[in-house]
Amino acid sequence: MAYKYCVAECWGKGFITHSDSSKYQVSGFPGNVWQIPANNQDANLWVNKVAGSFKTKAEAQAIVDAEVATAQAAWDALPDEQKQQPFRQRPTAIVLE
Amino acid sequence: MTTYKGINGFAVQSVATDPSPLDEGQVWYNNATYAFKVTTATTVGTWATGGSMNTSRAYYQGTGIQTAALGFGGYLSTATPSNATEKYDGTSWTSSGNLNTGRYNIGAFGTQTAAVGVGGDTRPPGTQFNNSVENYNGTSWTAGTSYPLSLQSALGFGTQTAGLVAGGGLAPPGSRTTVTNAYNGSSWTTVNSMNTARSAGGAAGVQTSALYFGGSAVPGNTNATESWNGSTWTTVNSLNNTRQGLGGAGSSNVSALAFGGVSPPGAALSATELWNGTSWTNNPNGLANARMQLGSCGTQTAALAMGGQPYGSLGTATEEFTGPGTAQTKTITTS
Numbered sequence: 001m002a003y004k005y006c007v008a009e010c011w012g013k014g015f016i017t018h019s020d021s022s023k024y025q026v027s028g029f030p031g032n033v034w035q036i037p038a039n040n041q042d043a044n045l046w047v048n049k050v051a052g053s054f055k056t057k058a059e060a061q062a063i064v065d066a067e068v069a070t071a072q073a074a075w076d077a078l079p080d081e082q083k084q085q086p087f088r089q090r091p092t093a094i095v096l097e
Numbered sequence: 098m099t100t101y102k103g104i105n106g107f108a109v110q111s112v113a114t115d116p117s118p119l120d121e122g123q124v125w126y127n128n129a130t131y132a133f134k135v136t137t138a139t140t141v142g143t144w145a146t147g148g149s150m151n152t153s154r155a156y157y158q159g160t161g162i163q164t165a166a167l168g169f170g171g172y173l174s175t176a177t178p179s180n181a182t183e184k185y186d187g188t189s190w191t192s193s194g195n196l197n198t199g200r201y202n203i204g205a206f207g208t209q210t211a212a213v214g215v216g217g218d219t220r221p222p223g224t225q226f227n228n229s230v231e232n233y234n235g236t237s238w239t240a241g242t243s244y245p246l247s248l249q250s251a252l253g254f255g256t257q258t259a260g261l262v263a264g265g266g267l268a269p270p271g272s273r274t275t276v277t278n279a280y281n282g283s284s285w286t287t288v289n290s291m292n293t294a295r296s297a298g299g300a301a302g303v304q305t306s307a308l309y310f311g312g313s314a315v316p317g318n319t320n321a322t323e324s325w326n327g328s329t330w331t332t333v334n335s336l337n338n339t340r341q342g343l344g345g346a347g348s349s350n351v352s353a354l355a356f357g358g359v360s361p362p363g364a365a366l367s368a369t370e371l372w373n374g375t376s377w378t379n380n381p382n383g384l385a386n387a388r389m390q391l392g393s394c395g396t397q398t399a400a401l402a403m404g405g406q407p408y409g410s411l412g413t414a415t416e417e418f419t420g421p422g423t424a425q426t427k428t429i430t431t432s
Contacts, residue, residue, distance in 0.1 A: 094408060
């Protein structure tokens with residue numbers, strides 16, 4: 001499936017509604033990056049509703065990479081004892097589809 | 098010719114506001130918006146964003162229902178355990194009385210006004226998992242009878258006076274337990290154990306009818322599901338997605354919802370599955386914010402996902418699930 005990307009700040013309740021989700025999947029990524037299906041009129045209208053700013057895939061990927069790099073640096077700075085705590089894992093890179 | 102009046106006994110009504118509650122199959126004309134409308138039932142479950150939490154955190158649990166939920170404890174971005182408690186009213190979160198002992202990977206069961214927190218990890222400070230229990234009365238937490246084991250990431254089911262706690266992680270080197278204990282509000286009674294030792298799974302149900310699904314086992318994560326009938330655990334059909342640190346909701350061993358989680362070294366999941374008493378079905382709509390180690394509560398038809406860890410940073414995002422079969426209004430058009 002082809003996707004489009006935008007950046008929008010989630011304000012909480014009402015940002016994505018059940019009506020939105022019944023028509024298409026919105027997927028969030030670090031840096032307030034949101035993925036929607038391409039060529040979907042309802043999804044395009046959602047981007048307008050949330051005052052989103054469309055990004056190319058490369059632009060969106062760069063935003064995500066920067067956020068993940070920051071999280072990885074924070075993890076790397078943790079004491080070894082905390083890194084070894086159960087379930088703790090270093091943030092993994094995210095590749096947008 | 099068959100008519101609406103002939104089927105229903107009355108004509109299509111003209112109203113200024115849409116009727117409430119909705120009744121599937123009902124047709125009306127909204128004379129304020131000049132639209133014919135009909136009530137249909139949804140065929141898939143959907144997630145919608147809810148009000149954001151005040152405190153970013155992960156590795157914790159929630160209790161209650163979608164419109165009256167409680168989230169407490171957890172792990173903060175400062176790499177310390179949290180004692181914060183927050184209440185959700187279906188729209189927004191407000192702070193309430195703190196846990197006496199900040200901790201993450203706490204076991205939890207109950208409601209928004211009568212909850213129980215069990216065990217967890219207090220490091221730092223502290224050295225190991227603990228067995229302390231706290232009871233919440235809607236305002237504040239008080240110490241309860243200690244749990245028979247010191248553990249973390251146990252799962253809780255039921256109410257403050259009729260609860261159940263199963264599994265959990267024991268002190269390093271990382272073993273898991275199958276032990277199950279019932280709680281009557283003041284004391285613990287050991288009952289039959291689970292079949293698969295594990296922690297950090299998903300939970301649904303009450304003391305007499307519960308479901309434990311997924312989780313962290315040895316040597317790896319599991320998709321195993323076990324059904325509790327009030328006296329014994331039985332292994333039933335597995336989740337489609339192997340995962341731990343997932344969210345769970347549901348009222349019994351025949352109605353449950355699984356969402357989020359992770360199967361390291363993979364990224365956090367958004368996948369949502371519904372349990373009908375026999376098997377798990379993938380729901381087409383997943384969480385908008387894939388996440389692991391999240392708080393969760395509610396039922397299969399009205400669940401809540403709160404906080405958690407999307408990719409490394411901790412989140413405040415809340416999402417509300419409405420299950421399939423829910424009445425919805427559709428405007429009738431010519432297309």
